[in-house]
Amino acid sequence: MSGSDLPGIVDHVVAQAQPGEQLEAFVSRGGETEVRVYQGDVEHFVDAQAEGIGIRVLRDGRTGFAYAGTLDPAAVDEVLADARDNVRFGTVDDWAGLAEPDGVEVTDQSLWSDELADFPTDRKIELAKELERLAVAADTRVRIDDANYSDAYGEAAVATTTGIRQWGRENGCYVTISTLADDGDETQTGFGFSVGRTPDVLDLERAAREGADRATRLLGATKPESARTTVVLDPLVTAQFLGIISSTLNGEAVVKGRSLFKDRLGDEVAPPFVHLIDDPTNPLAYTAVDVDGEGLAARRNALIDGGVLSRFTHNSYSARRAGTVSTGNATRGGFAGTPGVGALALSLEPGSRSQQEIVGDIDHGVLVQSVTGIHSGVNPISGDFSTGAAGLMIRKGAVAEPVREFTIASTLQRMLLGIVEVGADLDWLPMRAAGVSLVITDVTMSGE
Amino acid sequence: MIDQDVIERTLSVALRTGADFAEVYAEDKRNTSVSLDDGRIEQVTSGRDRGAGIRVIKGETTGFAHSSDLSESGLAEAARAAAAAASRGDGGARAVSLQPTTAHTVNTVDVLPETVPKVTKVEMLQRIDDAARSAGDEVVQVSAGYGDSRKRVLIANSEGVFVTDDIVRVLARISVVADGDAGMQTGFQSMGHTIGWEVFDPANDLYVDIDALARDAARQAIVKLGARPAPSGAMPVVIKNGTGGVLFHEACGHGLEADHIQKGASVYAGKTGELVASPLVTLVDDGTMAGEWGTLAVDDEGHETQRNVLIEDGVLTDYMWDHIRSRKAGRDPSGNGRRQSFMHLPMVRMTNTFVLDGPDDADEIVASTDHGVYVSHLGGGSVNTATGDFVFGMNEAYLIENGEITEPLREGNLIGNGPQVLRDIDMLADDFAMGNPGTCGKDGQGVPVGDGQPTLRVKSLTIGGTAA
Secondary structure, eight states, X not given: OTTOSHHHHHHHHHTTOOTTEEEEEXXXXXXXXXXXXXXXXXXXXXXXXXXXXXXXXXXXXXXXXEEESOOOHHXXXXXXXXXHHHHTTSOOOTTOOOOOOXXXXXXXXXXXXXXXXXXXXXXXXXXXXXXXXXXXXXXXXXXXXXXXXXXXXXXXXXXXXXXOEEEEEEEEEEEEEEEEEEETTEEEEEEEEEEESSGGGOOHHHHHHHHHHHHHTTTTOXXXXXXXXXXXXXXXXXXXXXHHHHHHTBHHHHHTTOOTTTTOTTSBOSOTTOOEEEOTTOTTSTTOOSBOTTSOBOOOEEEEETTEEOOOBOOHHHXXXXXXXXXXXXXXXXXXXXXXXXOSSEEEOOOSOXXXXXXXXXXXXXXXXXXXXXXXXXXXXXXXXXXXXXXXXXETTEXXXXXXXXXXXXXXXXXXXXXXXXXXXXXXXXXXXXXXXXXEEEEEEEOO | OOOHHHHHHHHHHHTTTTOSEEEEEXXXXXXXXXXXXXXXXXXXXXXXXXXXXEEEEETTEEEEEEESOOSHHHHHHHHHHHHHHHOSSOOOOOOOOOEEOOOOOOOOOSSOGGGSOHHHHHHHHHHHHHHHHTTOTTEEEEEEEEEEEEEEEEEEETTSEXXXXXXXXXXXXXXXXXEETTEEEEEEEEEEESSOGGGGSTTSTTOOOHHHHHHHHXXXXXXXXXXXXXXXXXXXXXXXXXXXXXXXXXXXXXXXXHHHHHTTOSTTTTOTTSBOSOTTOOEEEETTSTTOTTOOSBOTTSOBOOEEEEEETTEEOOOBOOHHHHHHHTSOOOSOEEOSSTTSOOEEOOSEEEEOOOSBOHHHHHHTOSEXXXXXXXXXXXXXXXXXXXXXXXXXEEEEETTEEEEEEOOEEXXXXXXXXXXXXXXXXXXXXXXXXXXXXXXTEEEEEEEEEOOEEEEEEEEEOSBO
């Protein structure tokens, strides 16, 4: 377990477990640098580190938890005492318990780069400045709101009285740019980004070009007529859509009766060519991990298989309650929280045609390039889906005028059944889902 | 928390590379939370966060570093890191002399939540569960959360500011799921104040009847079981008092933040003195409202909060300012510099943002609307400040037909353009109320904000439903 001091800290806590007590200690330490450049100068430079510990105690089916944003030994003792005190107030839950080793082999991922860890500060600033220059040069109508280089590292250790003992570390870097495009009185905005495990794979050209394109392509956009039509979701939008779908397949929501798919395992919920896979062992995924938030091996799970709802995501609690085993989908927001459940690296199995070929077959529709308010207008419990959108009209097999300030609406159930094609353009994005062009029929577009 | 002479020496270290400005923001925060779900107290959580953020400004560049080590050596290390981040030069030594001040009092706390036994907090959630479940057989699931926090802060800077504050917050939220023939529906309610446990005492001015709040969340979910799909397209929208302040937060609040203004990334840039809204609209951001969720004695840069009139009778009067942006504009800050924690840089943020009463009667507004939508609970939203385009969700809404509120509607988003909507407010009632506590997200940081408004009508907004 490397030369890190973190495994020793969790071992020390777990060794203090009293008879009849289950105990879990999770510690993490991380840091980030963020460089923001504006008009050729550094606007801010942030150099930040944080560390902390969370301790979960279970006794007689009751759970207590406490955390602190420090690894100071006195504070760690206080956290353990607080967690023990908090146990008294929990309700007895027969399914409560920590994860137990399940024999599933860990797929090693290369999540750490020494090259990034040693990357000099001056080069970070240069990258942000270069990105700003490229975006300004991409189009005369473009100006910059901010250009950023960021990197982050983190290491974490978890140990339990049930035999879990894991340590890992990872780092990564990214550049982002926020753009503005002006034409007369009108201003539109865009953004671009590039992500990598090492700085040399950052594609500044692409981030700058996409930032400029996103801002300029909406200049002159109008509000469309309301219509019931076909939508083509751009890869980035599809990734957001898949994130919402995955929350309905969350095992915790299922066992607590909060999923609209709760009684539907084995049902056809999408056409037969739809395969929705969660696979954090795929090294192409930016969110690839070796172990989940409880320290179990991450693994590949088919959630929708040939259009059939085949599996929900579970952590050890939801699995025990559902009478099944953990799918390795425990999530953890950091030392200040206890494990939840969630998809880790989703993707749809791609089809065979490009977005352009797909659009060529559509007589009337809209290519949705961005959505807003997806979290305020989508209810994963009722299934209602309504989101603000912007993009390009599709007329007679070709993209036409830009449109904005409209919504697209349907229900999640109808949208899955209404999928008519998945594109070939699978694109891994810095989120828990990969993007791909997705065609859905019979969606309501509200505008004028 | 930290002695004045230690802070003075820390600031001197931070200024050593010739910086113009240095600041220490230290916090010591303790919180307790309780979560209930599925009829069980899932867990009680105790948390502690402690540390200091050090900001150094030289020219146009800000350097920032933070540390969870509040010893003099820990602070000095963070000060050197922040100074190095801001510049690579050497400006020699500069002493700092602090002038301790006492901030004005905006909130009075009678019962510190930390003195209330945990079991009392647990029992309150169990009461919420009972109240929500007894609202109807349709209620199938209830989850509720309670949280309190006490954050002690110390803010000092090289201009002599040295001020401390003690911020107490109490929050509760309730989510209810109801099940019917047409599937499940949800209801939500929440409360939050910057005072202590006395908020649950009926004798208090800001008293919250937690059982009534739970029953209301259940009522919302049950009513929606019979809801029809929301309409699609543009129509008049009436927004109930105390439920739609988020409209102003999104439609114009963010666009009036001076950082967006100075970068030319707001539709309101260069519009001071111009008519930007219906003459009915007076918009205020006020960090001093006793006990409200966005209230603070001093902002997170040590400036006293104040009441700022942003739009008066439809005319844009001023923007909101933090230290950096006001310095650049050569004016005083407005008490709007805020940050999520010691780990974050401050920026321009709202506090409590609201629209004052107008001349109309709420019932009359509905009665004079032939066909439209009545929104009685708005959800979250977001805005693009450069274009003014915004969206927000309708958690509870009804159809208005022939001047009467009729059938409930399923959820959907509303979409509009900020400057257009401000001009399109054609009726404003005299029944002002504050709304639910909010968390405003900007640049990855969340801060507590309040909002409020009287019942009002927007003559045209686009409803993002599925019905014709």
